[in-house]
Amino acid sequence: MKNNSIIQLWEEYRKMEPNSPTDYVAWAFGNTKEMADDLAQLVVEGTKTATASNYLLYELENEALPYVGMYNIILDGNGEAVAIAVTTSVVVVPFDEVSEEHAYLEGEGDRTLTYWRDVHEDFFTNELEGVNREFHHKIPVVCERFEVVYKK
Numbered sequence: 001m002k003n004n005s006i007i008q009l010w011e012e013y014r015k016m017e018p019n020s021p022t023d024y025v026a027w028a029f030g031n032t033k034e035m036a037d038d039l040a041q042l043v044v045e046g047t048k049t050a051t052a053s054n055y056l057l058y059e060l061e062n063e064a065l066p067y068v069g070m071y072n073i074i075l076d077g078n079g080e081a082v083a084i085a086v087t088t089s090v091v092v093v094p095f096d097e098v099s100e101e102h103a104y105l106e107g108e109g110d111r112t113l114t115y116w117r118d119v120h121e122d123f124f125t126n127e128l129e130g131v132n133r134e135f136h137h138k139i140p141v142v143c144e145r146f147e148v149v150y151k152k
Contacts, residue, residue, distance in 0.1 A: 043082070066142065
């Protein structure tokens with residue numbers, strides 16, 4: 001079920017861009033309210049223009065990967081819509097081949113690859129434990145870049 005903030009933000013955007021597609025996905029970053037709030041704020045500020053996700057979870061849940069041109073409504077930790085972003089690039093690479101540039105574009109912490117690896121190893125390890133799998137440095141990672149096209 002879509003909440004009112006999602007519908008309202010999408011309708012505001014569609015008034016400005018009537019030729020935009022009619023479909024979109026709405027989601028929040030991370031696995032806690034605080035993480036969703038922090039990362040959504042980085043998107044709104046323009047600091048965060050990329051994200052990474054665990055490829056295996058898409059496979060296990062039989063969920064389609066993000067794709068170039070996909071519209072994403074970014075939610076905060078309360079599930080409120082804060083921005084609309086369009087996916088501009090999607091590549092799948094092993095964890096240990098995620099680039100310094102991608103880590104920087106994710107906009108988190110000190111924006112270094114070392115920081116990215118530390119935080120994402122913990123995050124992916126936790127996700128994989130939930131599906132009885134183990135983390136290793138060759139797990140496939142979905143590296144997605146996006147551009148914010150509208151925000152509150």
